[in-house]
Amino acid sequence: MIVGIVGGGQLARMLALAGHPLGLRFIFLDPAPDACAAPLGEHLQGEFDNRRCLEQLAEKADVITYEFENIPEQSIAFLSERLPVYPGAEALAVARDRLREKSLFRTLGIPTAPFATVDSREELERAAVEIGLPAVLKTRTLGYDGKGQAVLRQPGDLDEVWERVGGVPLLLEGFVPFEREISIIAARGRDGRTAFYPLSENTHRDGILHLSLSRPGDPLQPEAEACAQRPLDALDYMGVMALELFQIGDTLLANEMAPRVHNSGHWTIEGAEISQFENHLRAVTGLPLGSTEAVGRAAMLNFIGTVPEAARVLSEPAVHLHVYGKAPRAGRKVGHATLRAKDEEAIQGQLGKLLALV
Amino acid sequence: MIVGIVGGGQLARMLALAGHPLGLRFIFLDPAPDACAAPLGEHLQGEFDNRRCLEQLAEKADVITYEFENIPEQSIAFLSERLPVYPGAEALAVARDRLREKSLFRTLGIPTAPFATVDSREELERAAVEIGLPAVLKTRTLGYDGKGQAVLRQPGDLDEVWERVGGVPLLLEGFVPFEREISIIAARGRDGRTAFYPLSENTHRDGILHLSLSRPGDPLQPEAEACAQRPLDALDYMGVMALELFQIGDTLLANEMAPRVHNSGHWTIEGAEISQFENHLRAVTGLPLGSTEAVGRAAMLNFIGTVPEAARVLSEPAVHLHVYGKAPRAGRKVGHATLRAKDEEAIQGQLGKLLALV
Numbered sequence: 001m002i003v004g005i006v007g008g009g010q011l012a013r014m015l016a017l018a019g020h021p022l023g024l025r026f027i028f029l030d031p032a033p034d035a036c037a038a039p040l041g042e043h044l045q046g047e048f049d050n051r052r053c054l055e056q057l058a059e060k061a062d063v064i065t066y067e068f069e070n071i072p073e074q075s076i077a078f079l080s081e082r083l084p085v086y087p088g089a090e091a092l093a094v095a096r097d098r099l100r101e102k103s104l105f106r107t108l109g110i111p112t113a114p115f116a117t118v119d120s121r122e123e124l125e126r127a128a129v130e131i132g133l134p135a136v137l138k139t140r141t142l143g144y145d146g147k148g149q150a151v152l153r154q155p156g157d158l159d160e161v162w163e164r165v166g167g168v169p170l171l172l173e174g175f176v177p178f179e180r181e182i183s184i185i186a187a188r189g190r191d192g193r194t195a196f197y198p199l200s201e202n203t204h205r206d207g208i209l210h211l212s213l214s215r216p217g218d219p220l221q222p223e224a225e226a227c228a229q230r231p232l233d234a235l236d237y238m239g240v241m242a243l244e245l246f247q248i249g250d251t252l253l254a255n256e257m258a259p260r261v262h263n264s265g266h267w268t269i270e271g272a273e274i275s276q277f278e279n280h281l282r283a284v285t286g287l288p289l290g291s292t293e294a295v296g297r298a299a300m301l302n303f304i305g306t307v308p309e310a311a312r313v314l315s316e317p318a319v320h321l322h323v324y325g326k327a328p329r330a331g332r333k334v335g336h337a338t339l340r341a342k343d344e345e346a347i348q349g350q351l352g353k354l355l356a357l358v
Numbered sequence: 359m360i361v362g363i364v365g366g367g368q369l370a371r372m373l374a375l376a377g378h379p380l381g382l383r384f385i386f387l388d389p390a391p392d393a394c395a396a397p398l399g400e401h402l403q404g405e406f407d408n409r410r411c412l413e414q415l416a417e418k419a420d421v422i423t424y425e426f427e428n429i430p431e432q433s434i435a436f437l438s439e440r441l442p443v444y445p446g447a448e449a450l451a452v453a454r455d456r457l458r459e460k461s462l463f464r465t466l467g468i469p470t471a472p473f474a475t476v477d478s479r480e481e482l483e484r485a486a487v488e489i490g491l492p493a494v495l496k497t498r499t500l501g502y503d504g505k506g507q508a509v510l511r512q513p514g515d516l517d518e519v520w521e522r523v524g525g526v527p528l529l530l531e532g533f534v535p536f537e538r539e540i541s542i543i544a545a546r547g548r549d550g551r552t553a554f555y556p557l558s559e560n561t562h563r564d565g566i567l568h569l570s571l572s573r574p575g576d577p578l579q580p581e582a583e584a585c586a587q588r589p590l591d592a593l594d595y596m597g598v599m600a601l602e603l604f605q606i607g608d609t610l611l612a613n614e615m616a617p618r619v620h621n622s623g624h625w626t627i628e629g630a631e632i633s634q635f636e637n638h639l640r641a642v643t644g645l646p647l648g649s650t651e652a653v654g655r656a657a658m659l660n661f662i663g664t665v666p667e668a669a670r671v672l673s674e675p676a677v678h679l680h681v682y683g684k685a686p687r688a689g690r691k692v693g694h695a696t697l698r699a700k701d702e703e704a705i706q707g708q709l710g711k712l713l714a715l716v
Binding site for chain 2: 013017020021022023025039040041273274282286287288289290291293295296307310311314315317318319320321322323325335340
């Protein structure tokens with residue numbers, strides 16, 4: 001079976017690495033000549049709305065999935081008319097628009113920070129009063145890794161912030177003084193069965209994920225699963241979904257969902273029985289979901305900009321290195337390292353050593 | 359760095375799957391148009407002594423390794439003059455010839471079954487008397503998966519067996535009434551450091567490996583390591599080596615060594631911290647060896663001839679399926695499944711379920 005992936009970056013690459021052992025083959029649509037997934041399948045080089053490439057993709061692939069949510073709607077519609085696309089167009093439409101996403105959470109009774117739409121300078125004024133400051137102004141679409149966001153701390157910030165991100169559909173969200181950022185990676189198969197990985201505890205730096213720790217046995221696991229279960233079922237979702245949550249005391253607020261494999265689930269390659277990448281492929285190809293059980297404790301450290309010298313990182317014998325084959329560039333995710341150990345103390349000890357090396 | 363692999367079968371394929379995350383790329387030399395490693399790198403389609411292919415391989419690769427030992431000597435010599443080849447030509451020459459192999463074991467004080475060379479019908483007669491029956495007549499080169507072997511049970515078998523395998527250089531080996539077939543997968547880095555995986559306990563069917571179980575903590579581990587250490591050091595070996603051993607009581611007899619990753623080490627993908635495939639690549643590319651520690655207990659079941667339907671095998675959620683992408687054919691290794699569990703009881707329970715499925 002040939003899986004077509006819209007996007008040929010590191011997520012597509014890790015999907016392919018997980019899928020070849022299942023006997024799957026891959027075709028990637030990506031405009032970059034050096035798309036890092038390309039060595040693991042066929043690469044259709046073209047923009048995401050290139051009709052000819054989309055036609056080829058539809059012709060050659062048996063099923064379509066994607067590695068990012070900002071795909072032109074018409075492209076997904078074109079593909080969906082011709083072959084199965086998982087997760088489906090509705091899940092994608094919800095996830096790519098913060099307003100629809102937050103509204104779905106609200107409809108499903110999943111707590112979120114307060115939010116209001118902002119389509120003009122006047123609406124921003126009103127929303128700031130309604131929600132209160134501090135608050136975060138976010139573009140409704142096309143945001144990732146903290147891009148398209150600005151924090152409003154006091155009424156005097158409105159002009160400057162409007163200047164910076166205004167002019168496109170926006171959402172103002174109440175600032176959440178969270179204690180912990182967590183995410184839950186969930187999978188739903190074609191038969192409607194769901195499976196949840198142990199929570200990821202995430203630390204960001206400059207808006208980009210820096211560190212994820214697996215948290216098997218976390219007391220908030222049941223609540224996080226309950227939050228993720230609702231959109232999965234409501235959207236008749238197929239594939240892996242990530243739900244980012246903020247913890248305040250014993251309460252979880254849903255921040256956003258990603259209709260795809262997720263950076264905060266990279267630790268599942270080593271730290272779970274079957275990885276998020278394999279389970280996504282199992283789901284979209286109609287195979288039974290695999291076990292999401294933790295294998296010890298895991299920690300995943302992102303490499304941003306450049307990958308440290310391999311010999312140095314690997315001088316710690318239990319480090320699992322994942323280099324994406326991307327050219328170095330400031331702010332770019334170019335690789336990660338994962339550690340796995342039997343308990344919390346051991347993983348923290350190993351992580352300390354790794355952090356000292358890089 | 360580009361790793362050139364002589365051979366493009368499942369071992370090359372699994373090497374490539376382990377190597378991409380390290381940032382390595384691959385080029386395979388294999389005469390088969392459908393070489394199953396081909397989707398994971400560049401494929402030079404040609405015989406193993408095709409000069410033009412060897413030239414291209416030498417030009418494009420930074421280092422050479424191989425997935426089987428029956429490579430024409432001149433090809434290895436040609437490559438070795440142009441770029442590093444690991445494991446080196448001497449290791450390969452020893453491993454491809456049962457006489458040199460057994461003689462090396464003897465020289466290094468590693469116990470083996472009694473053996474004698476057989477180059478004629480008369481020598482077979484003499485050897486049968488010297489070694490006693492039952493005994494196994496084996497071709498000195500080109501044997502694998504029980505091919506090129508015949509058992510002599512009584513003097514009356516000599517004619518028939520000579521008819522079948524005679525005419526090439528042979529070795530007669532005393533038949534070993536072993537209690538257990540085990541193997542040890544070892545790795546030696548460019549810095550001379552060695553690492554050993556927990557023992558594999560192997561069961562064969564019709565001369566082909568059927569089942570391997572990881573045996574962390576086996577009482578014979580130290581003796582097996584001592585046996586493997588000697589040829590590794592004597593050959594200034596670089597890469598992964600498998601040593602097959604027979605257990606009789608508390609004694610180990612060395613059967614044969616393979617200068618490469620080995621079927622009985624496939625369980626290390628899930629059942630060890632860093633797999634044999636990754637450690638082989640680390641060794642040949644000059645990176646530090648990774649941890650060979652067991653991750654729970656593992657069992658690996660080979661699929662011979664055909665791979666059972668994926669949906670069926672994966673209905674057990676902890677099964678790890680490895681399909682090689684090879685056309686089905688009787689006696690051919692076309693895939694395997696690995697299980698990992700926390701203890702012996704759990705792994706046996708899982709294995710029972712898997713065996714019932716396939």
